[in-house]
Amino acid sequence: MKQCTLCEGTGIVDGRRCEVCHGKGEVEQCLLCGSPIISSLKMEICESCEENHDIVLELDPLAGYSDIIIGKAYLGKVKRMGDVGYFVALNTSISGLIRRRDATKKYMLNQEVVVKAESLRDNRLDFIPLNIEKYTLIPFKKKIPLWRINDITDKAINGAVMIRGIVSRVQRTSGPTIFSIYDETGAIECAAFARGQRAYPAIDVENVVEVRGEVNLRQDKLQIEVKDMEKLYGSRQSVVRDAIDKVIEEEAAPSEIPPLVASPVGEELRGKMLLIAKELRKAVYKGIPILIRHHADCDGFIGGIALDIAIRPLLREHSPDKEAEWHLFRRSPSRAPFYEMEDVVRDLNYSHEDASRFGQSMPLVLIIDNGSTREDMPAIRKFKVYGSKILVVDHHYPGEVKDGKVEVDELVDIHVNPYLVGGDYTFTAGCLGVEIARLINPEVSEKIKHLPGIACSADRAKSEIADAYINIAMKKGYTKEDMLKIAECVDFEAFYLRFMDGKTLVEDFLGLGRLDRQRNLLQVVGSEVERLREQQLKTVLANAKSVKLANNLLLSTLDLDKYSHKFTYPPPGKTTGMLHDIKAGENSKRRTVTLAYGPDFVILRATEDVSRDMGLNVNIFVKELSEELPQAGIDGGGHEVAGSIKFVEGYRKPVLEKLAEKVAKLKA
Amino acid sequence: MKQCTLCEGTGIVDGRRCEVCHGKGEVEQCLLCGSPIISSLKMEICESCEENHDIVLELDPLAGYSDIIIGKAYLGKVKRMGDVGYFVALNTSISGLIRRRDATKKYMLNQEVVVKAESLRDNRLDFIPLNIEKYTLIPFKKKIPLWRINDITDKAINGAVMIRGIVSRVQRTSGPTIFSIYDETGAIECAAFARGQRAYPAIDVENVVEVRGEVNLRQDKLQIEVKDMEKLYGSRQSVVRDAIDKVIEEEAAPSEIPPLVASPVGEELRGKMLLIAKELRKAVYKGIPILIRHHADCDGFIGGIALDIAIRPLLREHSPDKEAEWHLFRRSPSRAPFYEMEDVVRDLNYSHEDASRFGQSMPLVLIIDNGSTREDMPAIRKFKVYGSKILVVDHHYPGEVKDGKVEVDELVDIHVNPYLVGGDYTFTAGCLGVEIARLINPEVSEKIKHLPGIACSADRAKSEIADAYINIAMKKGYTKEDMLKIAECVDFEAFYLRFMDGKTLVEDFLGLGRLDRQRNLLQVVGSEVERLREQQLKTVLANAKSVKLANNLLLSTLDLDKYSHKFTYPPPGKTTGMLHDIKAGENSKRRTVTLAYGPDFVILRATEDVSRDMGLNVNIFVKELSEELPQAGIDGGGHEVAGSIKFVEGYRKPVLEKLAEKVAKLKA
Amino acid sequence: MKQCTLCEGTGIVDGRRCEVCHGKGEVEQCLLCGSPIISSLKMEICESCEENHDIVLELDPLAGYSDIIIGKAYLGKVKRMGDVGYFVALNTSISGLIRRRDATKKYMLNQEVVVKAESLRDNRLDFIPLNIEKYTLIPFKKKIPLWRINDITDKAINGAVMIRGIVSRVQRTSGPTIFSIYDETGAIECAAFARGQRAYPAIDVENVVEVRGEVNLRQDKLQIEVKDMEKLYGSRQSVVRDAIDKVIEEEAAPSEIPPLVASPVGEELRGKMLLIAKELRKAVYKGIPILIRHHADCDGFIGGIALDIAIRPLLREHSPDKEAEWHLFRRSPSRAPFYEMEDVVRDLNYSHEDASRFGQSMPLVLIIDNGSTREDMPAIRKFKVYGSKILVVDHHYPGEVKDGKVEVDELVDIHVNPYLVGGDYTFTAGCLGVEIARLINPEVSEKIKHLPGIACSADRAKSEIADAYINIAMKKGYTKEDMLKIAECVDFEAFYLRFMDGKTLVEDFLGLGRLDRQRNLLQVVGSEVERLREQQLKTVLANAKSVKLANNLLLSTLDLDKYSHKFTYPPPGKTTGMLHDIKAGENSKRRTVTLAYGPDFVILRATEDVSRDMGLNVNIFVKELSEELPQAGIDGGGHEVAGSIKFVEGYRKPVLEKLAEKVAKLKA
Ligand SMILES: [Zn+2]
Ligand SMILES: [Zn+2]
Ligand SMILES: [Zn+2]
Ligand SMILES: [Zn+2]
Ligand SMILES: [Zn+2]
Ligand SMILES: [Zn+2]
Incomplete structure (x- = not known):
């Protein structure tokens, strides 16, 4: 294809459809001489070249009977001999017959033979062999319409499609290599077969590609079986990438739901909270793994779990991988009150393993209820070497603020911390996490709106903001004693959970699961905690x-x-x-x-x-x-x-x- | 269906077959007017309704050509146009032809059309289009015989079956959702396709369901491809559940093999040992995961491994999942002499993960050589919140016995402990575990009968019972020194194994694997243990x-x-x-x-x-x-x-x- | 088959082709009387037996229409009744028709029937029923050519093949049992279907087998679908095993690439280094898992990673399992300066799990930068019980050398240590590991040749040999300061990595990944290390x-x-x-x-x-x-x-x- 020189690619000349390119903005070029082809012929050869060469066409694997032009010459292969003659295949799905009487010589199985398409009726194709030795072989690339991924539904099954998109994952399975590809409308898995090799070794995560293939249903999932995949360069690449980026930027824009508690500090932080919500949503659309690290106390768990609850449904909805919430999401508590060297080594090790084994990109990292202080810097710095974006949501004192910045800001991509805008620790990480979770996925808002009150109780936050959050929880039926008890119990669980995320257990304590379980757990664990506290206090007070x-x-x-x-x-x-x-x-x-x-x-x-x-x-x-x-x-x-x-x-x-x-x- | 009012569901009137329901106890009801249908017609419409309505039938996906009633009207969809006419499909497997001459108008692809079945010969079906606008659409649900799961063998492949059973596992795979279903005869996996969604989201573990589908062979395993699954309620539900429960109660009844050592204490405990054996067998039949926690010493390992060896073959035999022994069974040593908070948090975390990821139910928990004391209670109490049954087999002093009960009994479902019936710790957990293992699976009896002797040696048990067990081991060729050495070595391994189950290694020490390996291990590890003991003693004795x-x-x-x-x-x-x-x-x-x-x-x-x-x-x-x-x-x-x-x-x-x-x- | 008695298996008599066996060296024997069969008939029955018995043939599952001998009697099963007659199947792929007029009685579905092959044209086979009651049933085993595994390519798909080889892995999947089999040319996976059972339970890892089956393409991978698998014994077994062993011995012979640094000590060690390289290569060919344990410091990591980098490409190339580098290779650091009891328990536990779950054999163990001292002996001794070969590559003082041997040599199969030949610790484990890696896979030589210099810097090795290695690294652009910094950083990472292999991270530090990352990591981590050292030194020096x-x-x-x-x-x-x-x-x-x-x-x-x-x-x-x-x-x-x-x-x-x-x- 080549830009139409008359309309300069606009498709329009003097307000009317361009006559050269028929409004397409592009004209085809003759594969042999490069001159533009205006006719509607299926071959990419100009008429003059066709006359001057012995053109023989080689069909691509996607061509079907309807692409055959009667009278043209094709390269085929003898696939079967029968009483009636030789069956010659042009590709894996098209074959026709050289009648025995037309065969001027004997052919071997699998021998190449040039044939002329003589007649075609009801997919019965008859050939005449052409005994030419020298000819010009021209690839016949079936023109397949460009599809938007989201338009590929059940109706497209067994049909040929072409998509253009960005690769988000390349998994070498024990069978085909699976490329996860997304465009501006959605994502799909494309299976490329390479008999045990990694298919298309030059194509990797982040590349823009054009895929031509057949849609099929594999294990109850729509998939493209790749016939042909090409890495795009230059403007072809940037056009696709820009279009996708533009749509994802729009789609990823977080909802404009108002905060649970309005406050001047919250208002100041809102811009960056929206940015964080957007980054997380973009990661979902782009198939980038998300890694959440949070402090292993009640406030940290609340911040982490609120985000967890907001993100998982998006992964289920937007990822072509049904197990995305296990493959592309990880949440881990950090025992130290900062992102430790031990944590980052572990995170890097597993991220590297995923990258080399499953072809995933490095994760987007979000640290919550940790991440703001100088002590976090060595670990963050190390992750940055691997190009990950680092988002921090914290309410710990981040050191002196100069021009709205602190020391850690030299490393962190987006940093939400009330201290940066004149607030303090009473706007806890749990509050911040819940507000961001609501921006990411407003549907969870109702479910999680009592969490900040618990977080504030847990962190002994006393301020107008904290009181407002606590009031919301009280309206949902939690007394102040309940909240303190929940906080105490979650801290207790966190003490034993260590590196485990404790998803169901902590969610049950927080009232995100069955409420009878919450009641029972609080009763059972609450009394155990009380016993241990009493036991400790008895000795401590006496001494x-x-x-x-x-x-x-x-x-x-x-x-x-x-x-x-x-x-x-x-x-x-x-x-x-x-x-x-x-x-x-x-x-x-x-x-x-x-x-x-x-x-x-x-x-x-x-x-x-x-x-x-x-x-x-x-x-x-x-x-x-x-x-x-x-x-x-x-x-x-x-x-x-x-x-x-x-x-x-x-x-x-x-x-x-x-x-x-x-x-x-x-x-x- | 409706209970036959004449025979009241018994199928019998005055000792003869009921004439209304033909002995079935049930009569069909007209879908429109509810009146009973007595005829053998395939439709669930009474004759009078059929006359008074323009009835059009909609075939379900399981209907085949033999279900077509010539002369009836059907709803179809145009699927192909050819020279001869329109091909109209009634479901995915039945289609027929409207000849061009009969087509009174033009149809679009995929257009709905009402047709009359005109003739059927050799699966060639001819239609006449009916130009009616208003009609009563009636589902035609193919009657499929009810199968017992065990009867579904290779002969049923490609055939349609209906089963009724209980769901034991719902796994959302990257392909279909797999429901494991058991009835009174066995278990099978049913694959439901929902294009990326969790199929039948309202159906969950423990539900009673009716499944209609096609038997196929998937990866060398018989499976039902679900066409239709329905959750049963009320009496339909309880009839199925009761029948299954009844049979499983019978099947799960442990064998009545006599104990290795007869004793008054053993006799007293036997009732509860039988109950525990039955609970474990029932879990196997019902696909409930089994979690065994045992003390990390030789006696505890023996108790745990005896049960392990008894249960795994049952899982292999009865589970539709070939990897059941990895998915539905876990055995872990506990370092502390009680079920610790750390253990339970870990166990809950992994059980919850399995539940949310693989749709498993919470496990049946058995604690052996631990579990009887007040210190075990906080952890057990926590597991109880999640509805797990807790079985305890222990020989540690459980505190004061009142009316045959101790403190922990308020939490434990079945508690076997010699102290409860006047025995003492010399009836060790290893002895108890082996006796229960024999009740579960008598085939392993011979293989494990020397284990209690080793357990008694390990726990320095001196009593008539212990001596009797030691004698059995001696008859199998173990000297007292051998037993002490094995005990010492297993303790040594347990020290290093930590949370690992050490299956093969410990089994080899215990003589459950290759005997040359046992000999070599005892020699190699025995001398290392001796060296470490000597080294410790040298310092200790001097000081x-x-x-x-x-x-x-x-x-x-x-x-x-x-x-x-x-x-x-x-x-x-x-x-x-x-x-x-x-x-x-x-x-x-x-x-x-x-x-x-x-x-x-x-x-x-x-x-x-x-x-x-x-x-x-x-x-x-x-x-x-x-x-x-x-x-x-x-x-x-x-x-x-x-x-x-x-x-x-x-x-x-x-x-x-x-x-x-x-x-x-x-x-x- | 039986050795030809005339030519005594040579196929030649007096310089000419033997007339009895036609030069094959073997003659077929009549299945009934044992006398040799000379004719080219397809049955293994001699002419005289054929005349004297009512021979009925039973076809094996691989027989096709071309194997049918017109006029012979076959045992079949009625599979369908039609208007024209009874369709009788001889195996799953051959069936023919008893015309209704020829049917002398009525047959039931699935009834066995003896038929005579009457005519065969275009795969249309006609039968005449034979009403004989007593007959001699003879298995007709289709003769399938013996293939070398490497010759099985796409062209063989759907064809029948026979292979003889050694089993390296038996994995019971949720579908078929997968046998990995290798011969002298390559390896392939063979799927045996046994409806949920472990197929061929008597056949295990290390057995020599003959497999007859059909080649198919499963998940983009060539596989043999097993129709028939037989364990070979006696000379049939040893002939195959010897042939394979011989070729593998040759193929596994390491390359004769000269060392990076020539030295008398190196020359002395070279023999054993070649042996170790060969053992590792053999393990790859034979599908034996490889376990590498190395000291958790920079020198140890270098030794281990050099081998890692050399071995993985071989696994990718030679294993039929695309994920072999994850299933058959494990590298772990050991924190202690010797192979600890904790390490071996962990290694045994996981190896046993792999063995019982995936049917793998016990691993080949290589210990590097550890393994030579008396303290390593208890752990090594334990692994030896399970029959693993133990290779040690170390440069720690191994105790007194007597006759070129040290204490640990009673356990270790091949032991490379400079002290054994008069060298010392300055020939570090990193140097030794890199030299062995080059022998295993010379293609990685260039990539890893700067590593020994870093290892020598790390271990403060000062000697001619060390200097020579350091010079190589300097020529690649590393200053001595760079090397010390890398060493310090890797030690730092090792401190936090604990049991994780840290593959990508450590490789990046060592300059085996992207060089910009190496630069960044060294800068980022280097300054953190410096800070921690300074902090420690400040206190230490003052006190x-x-x-x-x-x-x-x-x-x-x-x-x-x-x-x-x-x-x-x-x-x-x-x-x-x-x-x-x-x-x-x-x-x-x-x-x-x-x-x-x-x-x-x-x-x-x-x-x-x-x-x-x-x-x-x-x-x-x-x-x-x-x-x-x-x-x-x-x-x-x-x-x-x-x-x-x-x-x-x-x-x-x-x-x-x-x-x-x-x-x-x-x-x-
Ligand atoms: Zn906090
Ligand atoms: Zn916190
Ligand atoms: Zn005990
Ligand atoms: Zn114990
Ligand atoms: Zn070293
Ligand atoms: Zn070292």
Whole structure:
């Protein structure tokens, strides 16, 4: 094909259909001399070339009887000899007969022979053999209409189609190589047969291709059996890609559903939340695997599960692979309060395995309730080397904000965090995740709208926004006690789930499954959690020491190593929180600070007023201690009034002494 | 269909065949007016309705040429136009011709047309078009005989069948949805095609269904290709379910093979052992997954493996899924001496995954050599929320027995434990497991009958029952030394196997595989175990301290943390046992007590006479210590003379002092 | 068949073709009387027996119309009754007609009937029924030509073939049982249908079989549909096996590519390296799974990955299973510096699972950068019980060499280690692995030739050989700094990879993938590693103590437990090395020794001159300490100047004191 020179590809000359290309904008070129062909002949040879050459046509595998032109010469192969003559095949589906009386010589099985199409009636084709030795062999490429993938329905079965699209997956099976291809309307699997080899080794994920083949029904699934696949280049490539990208950009545009809770901070974040929703939707359309990592606590689980619930139905709907939700989606909890080196090595290992074994591209990575801090950077940086987009949805303090950016933004593609727009941690990851899930898939909105309230309870978020979310949950029938209990139970499960996603179990706790199960689980697990907390508290309270400092603070200390149950629930951080809450509750009129320490760490909790009125800030303590004890390997941080400090065991005593001193020196 | 009102469904009136229903008990009802149809006509329309309506029949996909009634009107679709006329299809397998001369107008491809069946000869069907606009369309449902699943053999291939049964599994494959269905005779897979959707989304595991379809051979397996599946309700449902339940109850009845060792305790337990055998057999027949959890020591492995060996052949025989033993059976060792929270979270996670991905129901859970104590309860309670039946086979002290019941019985469906009927731990879990395995599948009896002897040796069981079992093993050629060595080796493997089931390896040790391998393994691993034990003992013996107390007891103490190899074999419990056995052996005339402690635990061993004559009981020590040191987080227990006590590290000194005091105060 | 007695199987008599067997060397025997049959008749009955018996032939499933002998009697089955007569089938593909007028009685469907073949034209076969009651039924086994597997190409599709070969895998699928069979030319999968049963249960891996069947194309793969499979015995078996073995021995012969670096040690090792290459190639040809275990450090990864890269393409080329590289190859890192009990239990468990589930044989095991020492023996010994061949490629000191053998050689089948031939650890496992990989598959040589240089840098190898390898890497553009950085980064990844093979990630670091990724990874991970090292060093250097001893040694000590970051990178061994390198560097004129200790171990590093000039040797210290403190559970060892000593915690003080004493007593 060649652009029509008269209309310059527009198909229109002076407002009327171009006479050269009949409005198509393109003209065919003679395969031999290159001159344009205007006639409606089926061959791509101009009339003059046809006269001057002994043209013999070679049919492509898609040609059928209706493509035969009586009188033309074809190259065939002898496939059977019978009493009546020789049966000659032109391709796998067309054959005709050289009557014995017309056969001027004997042919061998599988011998090539040039024949003239003599007559055709009811798919009965008769040939006359042509005894020419020299001829010009011309490929006859059957013209197949270009289909949009979505138009390929049952009616197209056994028919020939041509599609143009982008490859999203290349799976070498024990049978054919399966190319998943999408265009602007949908996706389909194309099976290419190459007798044990990887078919079309030059064609890979992300390439734009033109596929010609036959539609068939394989294992109850529409599939194209590839007869011919071509990688497109240059403008042919970009035209297809641009068209697809344009439609996917439109289709992937998230719904404009209003947030559950309107707030200035939410309004500021909305733009980036829409972008994240769009990226996730695009990944679904493009067959890009999605990897969600979330903090292994109740808030993190809620954020991750909300997205999980929103994305899976889209995968089921849009993917040509019925098991897409298992192949193209993974959600994993991260035990650490950041995206750890162990996590990323695991994620990369499995992503690489999928890539080499199933021809998948590297995943789109979304980190939720983690991902914002400096500690996340080494792992994220490593994933970036493999070209993955990294999306972060977090509510942890991301460090100092300059021009709306923080340190991690040099790596992260889209970063949603209330701190970036003047908000704080009370707009929890669970809230953010639910709002994004609703943008991705508004149909799940009703089902998940009570989750942010639980997330806020779990993260002890106290703010107007948090209260509004909690109210929504209360309207759905959850009391504040219910929410705290659910949060506690999910934390408990998370403690044992480790790397498992715990899908059904956690969903049941969150009231996303059968409600009788939620009730039973809360009763059964709730009482076990209560028992374990009581058991821990009994020992902890008996052994913690509290002193009133000169600055009127109540300082409680506890040796976790000596006076708490280890390697069981509740873990040290939670144990410290429980102790602190009790101490603060018992002394509600006094500002209180709690220090609980192990061999190489100390956990600090303080009432908010110690920060507000006296300037306590864990991060400042960490900084000062690093300077005062440079040889102690000081590290750590957290929120102002809740964090931990790590050190090497040999410095436990001086670190604790200095810390106590600092607390004692605080002034209102 | 409707119950015949004359015979009331019995088919018999006054001892003779009912004339209304011809003895079927049911009469057909006219689809239009509901009046009974007595004639043998193929349509479900009464004669009067047929006269009063323009009846047009719509054939179902299973109807064939022999179902055509000449003269009746049918709804068809134009499928091909030829020179001779229009070919009209009534369903995918029946079509006939409207001759061109009879066609009163032109039809489009796929146009609906009402035709009268004019003549039928040799499957050549001729139609006359009927130009009626208004008519009453009546489904013509081909009557297909009801088959029992077991009767569907190769002879039925390509034939139409109807079955009624219960759904045991619904797997959404990348092709059709596969429903596993069982009736009272067997099970079969039914493939329902729904072009990428989950077929019959309203039909789920446990439902009673009627399936009409065609038998075919798919991948060398007989399968029903579903044409039509209906969920049954009300009495139609209960009739089927009851019939199946009744037969499965009978079929699942365990064999009445006598026990290997007869004993009063065994006799008392036999009823519940039969019930457990029956539950497991029923699970096989019903396609319910089976999950076996056993203690990770030799006795536990023996119990679990005996059941494993008994159940797998049944799965192979009765399941329509050739890989059933991988899909419907899982056996896992539990490291802790109880069913831990970590275990149950893992089990639930994988069961939920199987349920959502493969449409399986939740498993039947059997816990062996664990499961009887209060510590097992939180995990069991959690599984119960998901409706699983819980079976326990244990020989650990289950707490106080009241009316033949213990605390855990509020949760456990069937509980076999010698303590419930006046026996004790010497009837070990391995013995119980082997006896139950024999009830499940008597064919394995000979193969596994030496296992209880090994289990008794492993658990140091000394009693008449244990001796009898040991004798059986001895008759099979195992010396007592062999048995102890096997036990030691299996414990060693269990230490490294962790969560793996170690099937072949442990079976080889137990003499269930090739005997040359057993010999070699025992030699190779036995000497390695010996080396590790020697190495541990050398250090332990040199550093343990022994004193003779005033009450004539020999008390040995050891700081395991300081004076034993850690994180290697033998672990602390076994190390303490070894030390104690040597001390007791060296001082065979003196009652001896051994206390070996780590940072937050102490392990106690005593000779039986200290309990018998002086009343030592670990459980009492635990209780007393909890009261004396309430802030020390005391926990633990065990047998009278073998158990462990946990505490928080800070109280090691007072706990040890008080323990030593208690031992010193014991009086004969 | 029977050896021809005239020519004695040679086919030749007096230089001319034998007249009895027509040169075939074999004569057919009459199935009834055993006398030789000389004619070319299709039946295996001699003429005289044919005359004396009423012979009726029973066709095998492969016989076709061309095998029918007009006039002979056949056993058939009535399959259809029509107006014209009875259609009688002789097997699934041959049937003929008894015309109604010839039918002397009525037949039932499926009734057996003896017929005479009357006429055959164009596959239309006419029968005359024979009313005989007593006859001699003779199997007519169609003679099918023996094919070499490699000759079975597309042209053979739908044709009947016979092959003789060895079974390498028997997979019971949800459909047919799949036998993988290889002969001297190649391998193919043969599908045997047994309606849900394991087909041919007596035939197993390693058996020699004769398969007769039909070639078909299943899922784009040539496969034999088994009609008949027979296990061969005696000489029939050995002839086939010997022929295959002979060819595989030849084919598996490794290429004679010269080493990258020539050296006397390399020359000495070459013989065994060729043997190892051959074993691995043979495993590929024979479908034996390959298991590679390597030390989890940079040198070990290089050795393992070089082999990985060499073997996978062979598997893709030679295996009939397209996913062979996932089914028949596994590479795992071992964290310990020896093949641990945990590793072997895991490996055995998975190998046993594969064996029982997929019918695979036990794997060929290759251990690299581990495997040579006494500590490896218990695990290797265990694998040996299962008959696996064990290959070891190591450069760790294997203990005293006697007659070219060391202790581990009693277990290992082929052992490559420079110490066995007078070399040392500077010929690292990475170098050895790369050289063997080149022998296995010379095509990868260019790609991997820079790896040994990196391995030598990683293991701090300093020798002529190491320098030569490093030079090769430098010529490929790697500076020494690059190599050290890569080594450090791979160690870092190995720390987090644990049991994962990290294929793509580590390959990218090693420059085996995209080079831009290597650059980015080194930059990103390199700086993270640097940060962690700095952080560790800061604490370690501030807290290590150094003293100058009277013997002029600089002794540095560090309490790792108190003064280093634990459970993070760098781990204790590397931390000690870093400290030692700095101390030695700062005091380059002084011999230096570093002792870093934890609760139950001490790591020793010394400059080489302390060993060379003063005789320091960790292994001697271990031996002395064991004698001096027999109760301390002393264990350990290593190189002369780099090793570790373990003890039970309670003896830390005396062990450290004695060690310091020993160091102080060293004399130049
Ligand atoms: Zn959060
Ligand atoms: Zn969180
Ligand atoms: Zn037991
Ligand atoms: Zn046990
Ligand atoms: Zn090495
Ligand atoms: Zn190494």
